[in-house]
Amino acid sequence: MIFLANFISLAEVTCKFGDTACPFPAPGAGIFVWKPLTSINLGITTIDITKPVILALISTVIVSVVFLLAFSRPKLVPTGIQNVVEVGYLFVRDNIAREIMGKDGDRFVPFLTSIFFFVWTMNVMAIIPVAQFPVTSKFAFPVVLAVIVWLIYMFLGMKNQGVVGYFKNIAFPPGMPIGIYPLLTPIELLSTIIIRPVTLAIRLFANMFAGHLLITVFTVSAWYLLNLSNFVGIVSVIGYLGSAVSFFVTIVLTGFEMFIQALQAFIFTLLTAVFISSSLHAEH
Amino acid sequence: MSILAEISGSLGSIGYGLAAIGPGVGIGIIFGNGVQAIARQPEAYGVIRQNMILGFALAEALALIGFVAPFVFGA
Numbered sequence: 112m113i114f115l116a117n118f119i120s121l122a123e124v125t126c127k128f129g130d131t132a133c134p135f136p137a138p139g140a141g142i143f144v145w146k147p148l149t150s151i152n153l154g155i156t157t158i159d160i161t162k163p164v165i166l167a168l169i170s171t172v173i174v175s176v177v178f179l180l181a182f183s184r185p186k187l188v189p190t191g192i193q194n195v196v197e198v199g200y201l202f203v204r205d206n207i208a209r210e211i212m213g214k215d216g217d218r219f220v221p222f223l224t225s226i227f228f229f230v231w232t233m234n235v236m237a238i239i240p241v242a243q244f245p246v247t248s249k250f251a252f253p254v255v256l257a258v259i260v261w262l263i264y265m266f267l268g269m270k271n272q273g274v275v276g277y278f279k280n281i282a283f284p285p286g287m288p289i290g291i292y293p294l295l296t297p298i299e300l301l302s303t304i305i306i307r308p309v310t311l312a313i314r315l316f317a318n319m320f321a322g323h324l325l326i327t328v329f330t331v332s333a334w335y336l337l338n339l340s341n342f343v344g345i346v347s348v349i350g351y352l353g354s355a356v357s358f359f360v361t362i363v364l365t366g367f368e369m370f371i372q373a374l375q376a377f378i379f380t381l382l383t384a385v386f387i388s389s390s391l392h393a394e395h
Numbered sequence: 396m397s398i399l400a401e402i403s404g405s406l407g408s409i410g411y412g413l414a415a416i417g418p419g420v421g422i423g424i425i426f427g428n429g430v431q432a433i434a435r436q437p438e439a440y441g442v443i444r445q446n447m448i449l450g451f452a453l454a455e456a457l458a459l460i461g462f463v464a465p466f467v468f469g470a
Binding site for chain 2: 139140206210211310313314316317318320321374377378381382385
């Protein structure tokens with residue numbers, strides 16, 4: 112039971128059902144803070160194993176197992192699960208890699224596919240019963256993914272254009288009037304080296320954070336307005352109506368979130384492809 | 396000096412409202428022109444959609460930063 116209790120986030124909920132004096136318990140940032148299930152002591156620091164960590168591990172296992180099942184013994188004429196996963200692979204190849212990078216993109220399809228399905232699975236955890244928490248709404252997860260992407264496109268840029276050449280191409284894009292460079296150089300350097308990975312991480316995090324908060328607000332409000340129906344007379348009617356509307360909105364938002372989850376995974380992968388593409392060839 | 400005006404309550408929500416103005420206009424322009432481009436040249440749908448979503452993502456990020464900032468830096 113203690114194990115199960117730790118699956119509840121740290122948000123303080125003091126309201127009991129039927130308590131009519133209770134103010135609306137608006138969910139805040141507290142619903143994203145979790146009690147550690149166990150802690151691993153490493154001497155220097157302790158690693159807390161919380162629900163998001165476990166969900167991330169589960170996502171990793173799901174993605175790995177699905178792809179291993181589909182492609183461990185690939186057949187020329189696909190059957191069963193290979194059919195399904197191949198559709199996903201071809202989607203990433205045709206709509207992201209080849210669309211952005213052309214033929215060069217084929218080398219990066221495995222990486223982009225992994226990123227896309229890993230991010231998507233972590234996002235989808237938001238609406239899976241029992242899990243019901245988007246892993247990517249903990250800032251650390253998108254940050255790590257963005258750092259990996261950053262390392263890869265910086266490395267590829269230095270490999271393909273030379274260390275000096277890469278930074279020269281970022282700082283001084285050719286074909287500009289000379290007077291614009293004092294303005295352009297700092298902006299270009301800042302945007303390529305710092306703003307790109309930061310916005311990549313923040314975009315994913317903020318979308319999932321906002322979506323989860325929105326669903327929680329309407330779920331809590333459905334519960335709270337049903338609570339109001341303990342009153343007598345007109346307040347009770349308003350309570351029932353409001354509760355029904357909130358519940359309906361929760362369902363609609365869940366559908367909308369499904370769309371956003373896929374879209375954000377797609378955008379994350381698309382931007383990764385764009386960054387890699389800009390590292391392969393200098394701007395001209 | 397006496398206080399002329401005071402804001403109480405959630406300042407973050409006002410900040411988000413302000414932060415949403417620019418991206419709102421931007422996203423409108425992006426999708427408006429994107430749909431127009433697709434209508435003019437339906438065969439270029441793939442390329443236009445990629446660039447539309449890319450621009451949308453870049454503009455949307457600003458509004459989302461405005462949404463998250465109050466939570467991150469405390470209300």
